[in-house]
Amino acid sequence: xxxxxxxPSNKVTEKGKDVELRCDPISGHTALYxxxxxxxxxxxxxIYFQGNSAPDKSGLPSDRFSAERTGGSVSTLTIQRTxxxxxxxxxxxxxxxxxxxxxxxxxxxxxxxxT
Amino acid sequence: xxxxxxxPQSLHVQEGDxxxxxxxxxxxxxxxxxxxxxxxxKSPEALFVMTLNGDEKKKGRISATLxxxxxxxxxxxxxxxxxxxxxxxxALNNAGNNRKLIWGLGTSLAVNP
Numbered sequence: 001x002x003x004x005x006x007x008p009s010n011k012v013t014e015k016g017k018d019v020e021l022r023c024d025p026i027s028g029h030t031a032l033y034x035x036x037x038x039x040x041x042x043x044x045x046x047i048y049f050q051g052n053s054a055p056d057k058s059g060l061p062s063d064r065f066s067a068e069r070t071g072g073s074v075s076t077l078t079i080q081r082t083x084x085x086x087x088x089x090x091x092x093x094x095x096x097x098x099x100x101x102x103x104x105x106x107x108x109x110x111x112x113x114x115t
Numbered sequence: 116x117x118x119x120x121x122x123p124q125s126l127h128v129q130e131g132d133x134x135x136x137x138x139x140x141x142x143x144x145x146x147x148x149x150x151x152x153x154x155x156x157k158s159p160e161a162l163f164v165m166t167l168n169g170d171e172k173k174k175g176r177i178s179a180t181l182x183x184x185x186x187x188x189x190x191x192x193x194x195x196x197x198x199x200x201x202x203x204x205x206a207l208n209n210a211g212n213n214r215k216l217i218w219g220l221g222t223s224l225a226v227n228p
Contacts, residue, residue, distance in 0.1 A: 004158075033216075042220040043159075043204065056215065091158065101147045101208070103161035104216070 002026065004107035006092050012113045013082055021077040021110045025094030033095075033104060034067055034077050036088040043091070049075065082114045117141055119207050121219035128195050129227050135191045136222040138205035142186035147208040149216060150179055150190055154201040162190075162203075195226040 005024040013019050025032050034046040045059040049069040060066070064082075069075040079086055089111050093104035120139040128134050140148065150162040163172040168183040176193045192199055202223045206216035 043206075043218040045215050045218070048215060059215070093159075101164050101166050103149065103164050104159075106158035106160070108158050 004092055004094055004105050006090075006107035006110050008110055009108060010111045010113075012115060015084060015114055016081055018078065018080045019082055019112065021079075021090050021092075021112070023075045023077070023092030023094075023107060025073065025075070025092070026105055027073075028096070029094035029105070030072070030097055031095045031102075031104075032069055032075050033093045034075070035091045035093065037091065038085075038088040046077070046090075079112075082112075084114045087112055087114045117207065117209060117217045119205060119217050119219040121203075121205060121222050123222060124220070125223040125225070127225045127227065130195060130197060132195050132226075133191070133193045134195055134224070135189050136203065136224075138188045138190070138219055140186050140188075140205075140207045140217075141209075142183055144210040145183045145186075145207070146210045148181055148183075148188050149206040149208070150188070151204040151206065152201045153204055153221070159204060190222075192224070195224075197226045197228050200224055200226045 004026055007022045030051045032049045035043045037043055047067045048056040064080045067077045089109045091109045092107045095102040095104045122137050147164055147166045149164050151159040152162055153159040163179045165181040170181045172179050178191045181188045202221040204221045206218045
């Protein structure tokens with residue numbers, strides 16, 4: 001079946017502009033995660049959605065970052081007033097349920113470059 | 116602050132060599148340990164999820180062991196092939212109330228033909 005998809009695959013934007021990144025999880029997966037990887041860094045957790053529960057936003061680096069998940073499926077990560085330090089690969093992952101031992105399935109990522 | 120350490124940071128081996136690397140994590144409140152492979156220009160792909168102390172899992176030439184009491188996991192690759200070249204990440208679920216994975220920085224493996 002279809003895996004996790006993300007769009008766009010690449011985004012170049014000017015400093016100060018807003019950007020929206022989209023994630024389509026695997027159908028039936030109730031958990032959805034956003035991560036980013038900055039150059040030379042490890043995977044950084046941003047936000048986690050699980051079903052209808054309140055999202056865990058503890059990893060969002062600033063109030064310029066927000067995310068929503070509509071209808072328990074597609075998620076959008078929005079970065080307002082982008083800064084150069086926001087340049088990174090943004091990865092989305094989904095997993096089957098709340099079980100901590102369930103593996104996460106990753107999308108191909110969106111490479112964001114802020115000039 | 117929970118910290119997951121991986122060593123070595125990078126590794127170069129010749130085709131056919133066997134190799135292993137380490138993931139260290141706090142042993143308290145352990146729930147699960149994940150291993151992922153991340154090839155260049157691709158997405159991270161799950162290899163193993165391990166929950167039991169002493170557990171050993173195998174997928175082809177790759178295997179992993181887990182020691183939750185001392186807080187480490189080893190990943191072994193037998194007879195490395197160039198297609199094994201990737202970054203190998205481990206990530207910890209603890210027994211807290213959240214579902215976040217705490218990620219290590221990875222071991223970058225290069226297998227020379």
